[in-house]
Amino acid sequence: MDAFSLVRLSSDWLYTIKTKGSKTSSFEPLSQLSFSDLLSLDHDQLKKAFWINMYNAWFQHLKAQKTPRELLFTKTPFRFKDFMLTLDEIEHGILRKLKPHPGQTDPFFSYAEEVQQLTLQTEDYRIHFALNCGAKSCPPIKFYGAVHIDEELHLATQSYLEQEASFDMDTNTATVNKLFEWYASDFGGRDGILKLLARYQVISQTDQVKLIFGSYDSTPALNDFA
Numbered sequence: 001m002d003a004f005s006l007v008r009l010s011s012d013w014l015y016t017i018k019t020k021g022s023k024t025s026s027f028e029p030l031s032q033l034s035f036s037d038l039l040s041l042d043h044d045q046l047k048k049a050f051w052i053n054m055y056n057a058w059f060q061h062l063k064a065q066k067t068p069r070e071l072l073f074t075k076t077p078f079r080f081k082d083f084m085l086t087l088d089e090i091e092h093g094i095l096r097k098l099k100p101h102p103g104q105t106d107p108f109f110s111y112a113e114e115v116q117q118l119t120l121q122t123e124d125y126r127i128h129f130a131l132n133c134g135a136k137s138c139p140p141i142k143f144y145g146a147v148h149i150d151e152e153l154h155l156a157t158q159s160y161l162e163q164e165a166s167f168d169m170d171t172n173t174a175t176v177n178k179l180f181e182w183y184a185s186d187f188g189g190r191d192g193i194l195k196l197l198a199r200y201q202v203i204s205q206t207d208q209v210k211l212i213f214g215s216y217d218s219t220p221a222l223n224d225f226a
Helices: 003-019 023-031 044-064 087-095 113-118 125-129 149-164 178-182 189-199
Strands: 165-168 173-176 210-213
Touching: 003 023, 003 044, 044 087, 044 149, 087 113, 125 149, 149 165, 149 189, 173 189, 178 210, 189 210
Parallel strands: 173 210
Antiparallel strands: 165 173
């Protein structure tokens, strides 16, 4: 099976979950993929589209199964044909390029060899505006394809900032939610966050702008899909 077909499988499963169709027909082909199959995702456009779709689909599946939240991210892996991956391994290992969870302080933290072989080649902070964990401050779920992934992530970033970032001209203060504080290193620290806000015209310039990390609404969202 070619890599673009793998991406379509991930998108089909996510669509099936959204439309509440038969989970078996979309789930089974993915569960039969081997590690070598996934190595065919050989550039970042393919990897980002496939693994974002997989993360969002697997989270929604576990949520529908009423999996306890303390088990969701680290204790309930998706089982492929010959190996397994948890949500945290997909997000922090593959998509964040082998970084630990923000709450992980173990200096010897490492990922399995399989995760290391599947990881992105280049970090992309925009994945934070595509992964959904069921909270109101999470970005809505969209369907990602490899061909237009850059444009799709650009639009996802723009949409998220419109909802979760603001600027007060009177006090020259930009406010973003806690996600930006938790993953500040992914954005390049304070200066990187301000540059991002300027790039998306939340602020007009970065000089002397005060940055505040506001609240993150963890209340469960009624509908996770866009």
